[in-house]
Amino acid sequence: MFKKPRRWVNKVYLHCSASDNPKYDNAATIDSWHKANGWAGIGYHYYIRKDGTIEPGRDIKKTPAAQGGHNRGTIAICCGGLKDFTEAQFKSLRKLCQEIHTAYDGKVTFHGHCEVSSKLCPVFDYRKVLGLDGAGRLLDNHQPDYRNVVPDGDIEASFKTAPHASRGPVLRLGDSGFMVEGLQRKLAALGYHVGTVDGDFGARTRAAVLAFQADNDLITDGIAGEMTFEALGDAAAREVSAKRQVASMADLAKSGSRIADASVKQVAAGAATGIGGLVGLAGKVSGEFSSVKTSLDPIAEPFGGWGTLGLIALIGAAVVITWLGWKAGQARLDDHRTGKTS
Known part of the structure; x- marks a missing residue:
């Protein structure tokens, strides 16, 4: 039994x-x-x-x-x-x-x-x-x-x-005030990502409550009531698994993260565009790159009719696109590795 x-x-x-x-x-x-x-x-x-x-x-x-x-x-x-x-x-x-x-x-x-x-x-x-x-x-x-x-x-x-023990506050999505702020501070101190500590029980705070309840063997309803507050009283900081700590962007993309997937694709697109622009520019500047250009013709072909200034601008735009994609993905990866997100 x-x-x-x-x-x-x-x-x-x-x-x-x-x-x-x-x-x-x-x-x-x-x-x-x-x-x-x-x-x-x-x-x-x-x-x-x-x-x-x-x-x-x-x-x-x-x-x-x-x-x-x-x-x-x-x-x-x-x-x-x-x-x-x-x-x-x-x-x-x-x-x-x-x-x-x-x-x-x-x-x-x-x-x-x-x-x-x-x-x-x-x-x-x-x-x-x-x-x-x-x-x-x-x-x-x-x-x-x-x-x-x-x-x-x-x-x-x-x-x-028999007197009934006070059940204390019951906080849920849409609530606000100093009690919500206190809940957010406690969750954040334990390693749960609540977003901005502003006293508003929004989607991120609810997600943090759900994660805390799951980690502490509570009913996962996203509502901070008597049981959740009792557990918060003596809960240990959230442990982040070794697998999460060494996860890569590719790992996140494969696991279904839309941000990571978009980041990988944006970086790849930016890099391809930049390489194409560089090959096209090199071909205009020096004939010594002809052999390299020939091998990369499929990438450079779309930019064959571009002028020198246009190619330089294209390369600059590709760098920005690549950097923005990498930055967004890195922020998501950092949150995953530290346990701020699932």
Whole structure:
């Protein structure tokens, strides 16, 4: 069932859905609830129904949106229920957690949402169900005991009165102001190209947000919300691959870059024009170049009727065209090598 993602993980958080209503006992309902909160979709990686069925939620490759301020480097699991949990659920939970424990060679720890929130979530005694030591690690040879794992009292009150952490700003294409400027400065400091830091959330800023989200295992929606700002808080500078650092103009052109392709063609056209002009001019100045001129006749032929001044002007124009083409391509190549563009 469990397949270890490539992203860094050191903790697993357990949650409950806070509902015993059978019609809500599925991942699809949680997905709709979370979308209603403005999220990209279900925040948990796994949802365990009362019959023990484990349903997939958010892609395990992506960071969860489950425990505000503590999502980085975690896996989130939700058990459906509030007061009524089943033995089938606990068995599935133990099996899944054991697989995670094994995949990470016992180096991950398991925690309840309540450890980072004032809610009682996940309500049941997860330490007893899983068999955890004081640090949250699974104990070997633990004998499961599912009796009396749900506390008495007004459990619902915990979920109704628990303060919700501030979600912070949500910035998107078209927004402007000092918060956008701060976002741009942070992205630029990490090596993402936002264009001019001007407080306007334009296409380049959105592209930088998308690139940052992709690099940090977030949902790539181009919107800077709670998850993106949480990741920005401790993100490392963007690494540029060795392949990008030594890429050539030809490499970029082959990969589909229109600027690089246009640059290569413009430089080639300018060089051909310049050579043709030089050969034509040489032919007029000295007969010693006749052998060279003969071999380059296909290039020089279009300029055979040009006068000396015209050929000189043509050569000058060819130099300018070649230089402008090279300059545009070089700027694109520099951006690619430094990671400013894809």
